[in-house]
Amino acid sequence: MENIRRSDLVAATIAAIAETGSLDVTMRQIAKRAGVSSALAHHYFGTKEQIFLSSMRHVLALFGTEVQLLLGKSDTPRERVEAIIRASFAESNFRQEIISAWLNFYVQAQRSEAAARLLNIYRSRLRSNLVYGLRPLVKDHAEPAAEGIAAMIDGIYVRQSLSRSSPDPEYMVALVIDYFDRICEQHR
Amino acid sequence: MENIRRSDLVAATIAAIAETGSLDVTMRQIAKRAGVSSALAHHYFGTKEQIFLSSMRHVLALFGTEVQLLLGKSDTPRERVEAIIRASFAESNFRQEIISAWLNFYVQAQRSEAAARLLNIYRSRLRSNLVYGLRPLVKDHAEPAAEGIAAMIDGIYVRQSLSRSSPDPEYMVALVIDYFDRICEQHR
Amino acid sequence: MENIRRSDLVAATIAAIAETGSLDVTMRQIAKRAGVSSALAHHYFGTKEQIFLSSMRHVLALFGTEVQLLLGKSDTPRERVEAIIRASFAESNFRQEIISAWLNFYVQAQRSEAAARLLNIYRSRLRSNLVYGLRPLVKDHAEPAAEGIAAMIDGIYVRQSLSRSSPDPEYMVALVIDYFDRICEQHR
Amino acid sequence: MENIRRSDLVAATIAAIAETGSLDVTMRQIAKRAGVSSALAHHYFGTKEQIFLSSMRHVLALFGTEVQLLLGKSDTPRERVEAIIRASFAESNFRQEIISAWLNFYVQAQRSEAAARLLNIYRSRLRSNLVYGLRPLVKDHAEPAAEGIAAMIDGIYVRQSLSRSSPDPEYMVALVIDYFDRICEQHR
DNA sequence: AATGAATGAGGATTCATTCAT
DNA sequence: GATGAATGAATCCTCATTCAT
Numbered sequence: 001m002e003n004i005r006r007s008d009l010v011a012a013t014i015a016a017i018a019e020t021g022s023l024d025v026t027m028r029q030i031a032k033r034a035g036v037s038s039a040l041a042h043h044y045f046g047t048k049e050q051i052f053l054s055s056m057r058h059v060l061a062l063f064g065t066e067v068q069l070l071l072g073k074s075d076t077p078r079e080r081v082e083a084i085i086r087a088s089f090a091e092s093n094f095r096q097e098i099i100s101a102w103l104n105f106y107v108q109a110q111r112s113e114a115a116a117r118l119l120n121i122y123r124s125r126l127r128s129n130l131v132y133g134l135r136p137l138v139k140d141h142a143e144p145a146a147e148g149i150a151a152m153i154d155g156i157y158v159r160q161s162l163s164r165s166s167p168d169p170e171y172m173v174a175l176v177i178d179y180f181d182r183i184c185e186q187h188r
Numbered sequence: 189m190e191n192i193r194r195s196d197l198v199a200a201t202i203a204a205i206a207e208t209g210s211l212d213v214t215m216r217q218i219a220k221r222a223g224v225s226s227a228l229a230h231h232y233f234g235t236k237e238q239i240f241l242s243s244m245r246h247v248l249a250l251f252g253t254e255v256q257l258l259l260g261k262s263d264t265p266r267e268r269v270e271a272i273i274r275a276s277f278a279e280s281n282f283r284q285e286i287i288s289a290w291l292n293f294y295v296q297a298q299r300s301e302a303a304a305r306l307l308n309i310y311r312s313r314l315r316s317n318l319v320y321g322l323r324p325l326v327k328d329h330a331e332p333a334a335e336g337i338a339a340m341i342d343g344i345y346v347r348q349s350l351s352r353s354s355p356d357p358e359y360m361v362a363l364v365i366d367y368f369d370r371i372c373e374q375h376r
Numbered sequence: 377m378e379n380i381r382r383s384d385l386v387a388a389t390i391a392a393i394a395e396t397g398s399l400d401v402t403m404r405q406i407a408k409r410a411g412v413s414s415a416l417a418h419h420y421f422g423t424k425e426q427i428f429l430s431s432m433r434h435v436l437a438l439f440g441t442e443v444q445l446l447l448g449k450s451d452t453p454r455e456r457v458e459a460i461i462r463a464s465f466a467e468s469n470f471r472q473e474i475i476s477a478w479l480n481f482y483v484q485a486q487r488s489e490a491a492a493r494l495l496n497i498y499r500s501r502l503r504s505n506l507v508y509g510l511r512p513l514v515k516d517h518a519e520p521a522a523e524g525i526a527a528m529i530d531g532i533y534v535r536q537s538l539s540r541s542s543p544d545p546e547y548m549v550a551l552v553i554d555y556f557d558r559i560c561e562q563h564r
Numbered sequence: 565m566e567n568i569r570r571s572d573l574v575a576a577t578i579a580a581i582a583e584t585g586s587l588d589v590t591m592r593q594i595a596k597r598a599g600v601s602s603a604l605a606h607h608y609f610g611t612k613e614q615i616f617l618s619s620m621r622h623v624l625a626l627f628g629t630e631v632q633l634l635l636g637k638s639d640t641p642r643e644r645v646e647a648i649i650r651a652s653f654a655e656s657n658f659r660q661e662i663i664s665a666w667l668n669f670y671v672q673a674q675r676s677e678a679a680a681r682l683l684n685i686y687r688s689r690l691r692s693n694l695v696y697g698l699r700p701l702v703k704d705h706a707e708p709a710a711e712g713i714a715a716m717i718d719g720i721y722v723r724q725s726l727s728r729s730s731p732d733p734e735y736m737v738a739l740v741i742d743y744f745d746r747i748c749e750q751h752r
Numbered sequence: 753a754a755t756g757a758a759t760g761a762g763g764a765t766t767c768a769t770t771c772a773t
Numbered sequence: 774g775a776t777g778a779a780t781g782a783a784t785c786c787t788c789a790t791t792c793a794t
Contacts, residue, residue, distance in 0.1 A: 001778070021298025022211070026763060037780045042765060100298065107295055109350055110209025110288065119350060148340065148363050155343025162297055162307060175336050182370035189753070215789060225755050230790065377774070397674025399586070403768060413776050418769065476674065483671055485726055486585025486664065495726060524739050528712065531719025538673055538683060551712050558746035565757065590784060601759045606786060 006044055006054070008034040013055040018100040023052065023108060053114055056105050059098060060122045066090045067129065078184070080133035081149075084126065085176045088153045089169040094160075096167065103161045126150060138187045145183050152176050194232055194242070196222040201243040206288040211240070211296055241302055244293050247286060248310045254278045255317065266372075268321035269337075272314065273364045276341045277357040282348075284355065291349045314338060326375045333371045340364050382420055382430070384410040389431040394476040399428070399484060429490055432481050435474060436498045442466045443505065454560075456509035457525075460502065461552045464529045465545040470536075472543065479537045502526060514563045521559045528552050566608065570618070572598040573605055577619040582664040587616065587672055617678055620669050623662060624686045630654045631693065642748070644697035645713075648690065649740045652717045653733040658724075660731065667725045690714060702751045709747045716740050 012033035016025040027048055031038040045051040070083035070090075088094070109116040130146035138145050156172050200221035204213040215236055219226040233239040258271035258278075276282070297304040318334035326333050344360050388409035392401040403424055407414040421427040446459035446466075464470070485492040506522035514521050532548050576597035580589040591612055595602040609615040634647035634654075652658070673680040694710035702709050720736050 005778090022295055024212075027765085028763080038764085039766080039780055039782095040778080043779080046765095048764070103294060103298070106291060106346060106350060107210055110291075116350070123347075123350075144359075144363055144366070148367060151343030151347055151363070152336065152340045153343065154346045155339030155341065158294060158342050158346050159311075159339055162294060162304065162311075171332075175332055175339070178332070179336060179367060179370075182367075182374070186370070193753090214787080226789085227755055227757095227791085228753080231754075236789065381774090398671055400588075402766080414768085415770085415776055415778095416774080419775075424768065479670060479674075482667060482722060482726060483586055486667070492726065499723075499726075520735075520739055520742070524716065524743060527719030527723055527739070528716045529719065530722045531715030531717065534670060534718045534722050535687075535715055538670060538680065538687075547708075551708055551715070554708070555712060555743060555746075558743075558750070562746070569757090591786085592784080602785085603759055603761095603787080604757080607758080610786095612785070 002044065005034070005036065005040065007058075009036070009041055009044065009051060010055050010058045013051055014059065014097060014101045017055070017104050018097040021100060021104075023104050027051075049112060049114070052105075052108055052112075053118065055101065056108070056115060056118050059093075059101055059105065060118065062098070063087065063093050063122070064125075066092055067126075071129070077133045077136040081130060081137070081180060082177060084129055084133065085149070085153070085180065086173055088176075089156075089167075089172050091169070094157075094167050094169050094172070096160075099157055099161050099167065102157055123150075134183075137184050141183065141187065145180075148183070149176060149180060152179060190232065193222070193224065193228065195246075197224070197229055197232065197239060198243050198246045201239055202247065202285060202289050205243070205292050206285040209288060209292075211292050215239075237300060237302070240293075240296055240300075241306065243289070244296070244303060244306050247281075247289055247293065248306065250286070251275065251281050251310070252313070254280055255314075259317070265321045265324040269318060269325070269368060270365060272317055272321065273337070273341070273368065274361055276364075277344075277355075277360050279357070282345075282355050282357050282360070284348075287345055287349050287355065290345050311338075322371075325372050329371065329375065333368075336371070337364060337368060340367060378420065381410070381412065381416070383434075385412070385417055385420065385427060386431050386434045389427055390435065390473060390477045393431070393480050394473040397476060397480075399480050403427075425488055425490070428481075428484055428488075429494065431477070432484070432491060432494050435469075435477055435481065436494065438474070439463065439469050439498070440501075442468055443502075447505070453509045453512040457506060457513070457556060458553060460505055460509070461525070461529070461556065462549055464552075465532075465543075465548050467545070470533075470543050470545050470548070472536075475533055475537050475543065478533050499526075510559075513560050517559065517563065521556075524559070525552060525556060528555060569598070569600065569604065570608055571622075573600070573608065573615060574619050574622045577615055578623065578661060578665045581619070581668050582661040585664060585668075587668050591615075613676060613678070616669075616672055616676075617682065619665070620672070620679060620682050623657075623665055623669065624682065626662070627651065627657050627686070628689075630656055631690075635693070641697045641700040645694060645701070645744060646741060648693055648697065649713070649717070649744065650737055652740075653720075653731075653736050655733070658721075658731050658733050658736070660724075663721055663725050663731065666721055687714075698747075701748050705747065705751065709744075712747070713740060713744060716743060 009030060012030045013025070016030050016033055017023060020029075026038075027041050028038045030051065031041040034041070041051065045054065066087040067084060070087045071080060074080045074083045092098075105115065105119065109119045127146055127150060130149055131142045134142040134145050153176060156175070160167055160172075197218060200218045201213070204217050204221055205211060208217075215226045215229050218239065219229040222229070229239065233242065254275040255272055258275045259268060262268045262271045280286075293303065293307065297307045315334055315338060318337055319330045322330040322333050341364060344363070348355055348360075385406060388406045389401070392406050392409055393399060396405075403414045403417050406427065407417040410417070417427065421430065442463040443460060446463045447456060450456045450459045468474075481491065481495065485495045503522055503526060506525060507518045510518040510521050529552060532551070536543055573594060576594045577589070580594050580597055581587060584593075590602075591605050592602045594615065595605040598605070605615065609618065630651040631648060634651045635644060638644045638647045656662075669679065669683060673683045691710055691714060694713055695706045698706040698709050717740060720739070724731050724736075
């Protein structure tokens, strides 16, 4: 029962944040959306910050799973980098709801030490995955290349959060891979 | 007097947002920082949303001024694109305080129609400036190229907002211009 | 089993009240201290007030037992009065934990009719015991003398509850018996 | 205005505590009794603990004033001790409402460091006043005598808080002064 | 122009209590 | 006998906003 409630509440939190477009969601809104009383939400999570952190973990895990899935199918360095790029725009992540949550988690990380830590773990992992794939391809340029690719992905997310049109993952993948291609060309 | 008060309050708002790391700043905090009563802040701005909007306008204007300044010195298409990139990381914009404000204004735009409009005006202008500069250089590719450059800039902002290290504008300019260079090469 | 649980919970209640220094202890705190669920505490006692009343009864019984014990060994009126005084500062009662509970039970009696009744029964009995012992010694003065002695005992409790130093029963017994002696002298 | 509100709220707090018979009074109850919103009570006092502390200070000040008043008219040591005793049962202090507040402030002092400090200041002053008056009369016995008198006074308060009958200050003064007399006799 | 006074509305959190199992 | 699940009600506190001065 506890697990069910917790995941219901996490889902409700993400949905509520996306709908409101901010972290100014009340525990009651979240609880109501999950079909429980706000007291129960407190019972399971203790504080609002905890429920936010759990929601972040969920979103981050979603992304991590996708990356692992695609990395598993990759053999060459080039495929590995592409895998990360494609994972970033996989359907499970690059959805309006999740995109909106991402933006707000960035904000949360500015206030909450715990949230910052969480986000930094994800960022480090993404970075090291990228560098690992890029090193054989571009040598010394791997670090800035990883930075550039990561920035472009983050930028696309932010911009999508503002856009009224629905996400176009293929276009975004093409955009980033095009950048990736150009970086590689120079080093061929 | 009115103008002084208004700009004091706008400055206080930006500072308060940066310090808090979120839009959860109270009118009292803002007013206190500006050295006035919160009643006066209301007198001048009416509502909290209005003071946020004015602060956005201020930040956007700052950026616009910088762009105009650098565009004025540019003659070739290439220079024009570079001007926009450099303006994005000019000292007046790419400061921790302003960067933090940017991120939060993105969030605000998700809730406030007026904020969204404001941000979209800036985005359109940026985009059209970029496309105008890119067209002679990359022809058909101008649109996605503009999108890519804009995304990278936005991404760098977002990432900087999380970073504890102080901004390194030259590195960022180099990163984006490197991308720009690679796009151009193909079309030479 | 039931008896064990009940006395565990009563002990936990007294300990919790002493530790908190007030009646603002939650059922959960009490239950946890007794090693059971709060639902079980309700099962056995029904309401929070009931558990408080049982705890009062326990403390009162403790005192009553002590009085009976010492009275049993007393033959003369003088010994009887001294027995009551000594019982008041016997180790089983005059312990920080119990002292703190006393003070709080006085407060509880101001709100709860049932608690007031309980405390009044104890007070009447103490009074009549004192008067019974004092009558042969001081005649008409027995009533106010009993009142004075009782007040001094209660006062010592209250003052001890605030004091950070540990209780000194012998000093307190001496203080009250000194008063008792002086009362008697006059009537010799 | 602020001073008016503050003293209204303090009065309301004392009345509310007396009526409830405990510190479980809500800010709303207090505020309503003072004829203001609970937000205003918070505006002026910040927290509930602060309003309690201010109320304690008020009651303590009341007592202090009375003591000073009566001490001012006293010339001999004997008169000084009597002054303190009489002040303890002066009409301004020994009223059901204030008596009830006293008891609850004792409880509050068990939880709140600040409340404990406040109460201890009063206790020290009372004690030193008593000792100062008693010294010439009973020499070495001054300390325990002061303790005994103070205990009796406190005890009378506690007992009165439980009693349903209205306070009888003259009887109480007589009781304590009788004790005082007997202490002195021995040393004559 | 400027502010202190004042509040209604709302939010996080806690808790005694109930109930199905 | 024992408990986890669940909640309604209540509490402290905050805040944007208004208004009289």
